Amino acid sequence: MTAPYARYRRAAAIPAGMAMATALAFLPNTAATAAEDAPAPAPAAAARADATPLSYVVNVRPGHGTSAYVKKAVVKAGGTIVTSYDQIGVIVVHSSNADFAKTIRTVRGVQSAGATRTAPLPSASTGDLGAPKVLSAAEVAAADAPAGQDPLQPQQWDLPAIKADKAHEKTLGSKKVTVAVIDTGVDDTHPDIAPNFDRKASVNCVSGKPDTADGAWRPSAEESPHGTHVAGEIAAAKNGVGMTGVAPGVKVSGIKVSTTAGFFYTEAVVCGFVWAAEHGVDVTNNSYYTDPWYFNCKNDPDQKALVEAVGRASRYAEKKGAVNVAAAGNENYDLASDEITDPSSPNDTTPGDRVVDPSECLDIPTQLPGVVTVASTGAKGIKSSFSNHGLGVIDIAAPGGDSTAYQKPDAPATSGLILGTLPGGKWGYMAGTSMASPHVAGVAALIKSTHPYASPALVKALLYAEADATPCTDPYDINGDGKIDAVCEGSKNRNGFYGWGIADALDAVTK
Numbered sequence: 001m002t003a004p005y006a007r008y009r010r011a012a013a014i015p016a017g018m019a020m021a022t023a024l025a026f027l028p029n030t031a032a033t034a035a036e037d038a039p040a041p042a043p044a045a046a047a048r049a050d051a052t053p054l055s056y057v058v059n060v061r062p063g064h065g066t067s068a069y070v071k072k073a074v075v076k077a078g079g080t081i082v083t084s085y086d087q088i089g090v091i092v093v094h095s096s097n098a099d100f101a102k103t104i105r106t107v108r109g110v111q112s113a114g115a116t117r118t119a120p121l122p123s124a125s126t127g128d129l130g131a132p133k134v135l136s137a138a139e140v141a142a143a144d145a146p147a148g149q150d151p152l153q154p155q156q157w158d159l160p161a162i163k164a165d166k167a168h169e170k171t172l173g174s175k176k177v178t179v180a181v182i183d184t185g186v187d188d189t190h191p192d193i194a195p196n197f198d199r200k201a202s203v204n205c206v207s208g209k210p211d212t213a214d215g216a217w218r219p220s221a222e223e224s225p226h227g228t229h230v231a232g233e234i235a236a237a238k239n240g241v242g243m244t245g246v247a248p249g250v251k252v253s254g255i256k257v258s259t260t261a262g263f264f265y266t267e268a269v270v271c272g273f274v275w276a277a278e279h280g281v282d283v284t285n286n287s288y289y290t291d292p293w294y295f296n297c298k299n300d301p302d303q304k305a306l307v308e309a310v311g312r313a314s315r316y317a318e319k320k321g322a323v324n325v326a327a328a329g330n331e332n333y334d335l336a337s338d339e340i341t342d343p344s345s346p347n348d349t350t351p352g353d354r355v356v357d358p359s360e361c362l363d364i365p366t367q368l369p370g371v372v373t374v375a376s377t378g379a380k381g382i383k384s385s386f387s388n389h390g391l392g393v394i395d396i397a398a399p400g401g402d403s404t405a406y407q408k409p410d411a412p413a414t415s416g417l418i419l420g421t422l423p424g425g426k427w428g429y430m431a432g433t434s435m436a437s438p439h440v441a442g443v444a445a446l447i448k449s450t451h452p453y454a455s456p457a458l459v460k461a462l463l464y465a466e467a468d469a470t471p472c473t474d475p476y477d478i479n480g481d482g483k484i485d486a487v488c489e490g491s492k493n494r495n496g497f498y499g500w501g502i503a504d505a506l507d508a509v510t511k
Helices: 042-049 068-076 101-106 137-141 226-235 266-277 301-319 431-452 456-466 505-510
Strands: 054-060 079-083 090-094 110-115 178-184 251-256 283-286 321-329 341-343 355-357 371-376 396-399 418-422 426-430
Touching: 054 068, 054 301, 068 079, 068 090, 068 396, 079 266, 090 101, 090 301, 101 301, 110 301, 137 283, 137 321, 137 456, 178 226, 178 266, 178 301, 178 431, 226 251, 226 418, 226 426, 251 266, 266 283, 283 431, 301 321, 301 456, 321 431, 321 456, 341 426, 371 431, 431 456, 431 505, 456 505
Parallel strands: 178 251, 178 283, 283 321, 321 371, 371 396
Antiparallel strands: 054 090, 054 110, 079 090, 341 355, 418 426
């Protein structure tokens, strides 16, 4: 059951019979190809041939300002420096010179350099995977909940699935904890988000350089609602309106890194992590993969530079105190297998099939060292039909939804998808590992609230230790057609479907 590829890999394409959920779910896809399997550079070359500009990252020694020598070399090679993150040694450059990367790699002090896209600036647009199932005004008005619950909470089967409802009887989380949603933007005017929004930790990073104009972090009417949905899952306020987040007492910020066309390019992701690092963020949620390559192979000089740049940025955020959480992906790939066929890269020009080794090529940021990789479960608590998996790759699992034909929730919930906030004061359903990741980010925020001085390493250790160990689902025939749809390897305490187990919010606030 491989979902059709699209730039938003973290949002699942749900099988027929289930309400289509949009999710710009972004998976942690790590796959490598041998040199002879590396994709031909033709699309990039073609894009540069007519002198249209591309964006590049140039990686140098961190901790120092960009040397005059390197700056001069960038200009001489036909580049213009957009910004420089000296803390991690990453320079963002625009150039129309087809040989810019090749030339700058030879310069003394440059450790790696590569194009962040194969389409010229601005990037071309492609279609989304679908649309969220929006609740009508009548459905919202008719919502009825027991005393003490927000109106739509009975539809949130995912909260009791991780014992968040019980956790809220102990604490809603601390206002001193902030979760950054690195995504398509967050509508902070939403009544379920506004009470908990952290404006100082919000920014627009799309160009690779921070834009702090008021509201720059919001999605336009033409852009994806993905980031707003994720933000609500994490921290929708318990305020008698709409729904309830996993950690409804913590702060949430919006770090917009997606272009209008929906691409998450390296320079924006680097900017996002650095911004989070320097603005007191405790947890980052990353429900995307860094375009245009699903798997970034280090034997390709461009892709190697992208891995290095995003890796430096994510490590910097963790060093500064942030736990980085990311979605595992929606293709039902076994990320621990020897090889995977990737039909989707590069997704900003002309993708083509390539066979990659997921132990060598990386889906960034999900499979970077230190990042918490999250798989998705449905309403019956088993791996979602679309969720990627893999022993030693998946760290933890959480609700991301699935078709009601496969996993139907108990009443009064009616949808097997995940309820979240949508721009314009609306609510609706989506599904994907994109929706699973914010559940784990919320639980990590509750752990940080309970243990305010815990380091990222300790928060992660508690997250895994407190998860509910879940044995492999074997055999895994999710659609009941008599054919095995995925193979789970490992023990009850750690396996390829659920990692260390399903996240537990109650233990997060009591242990």
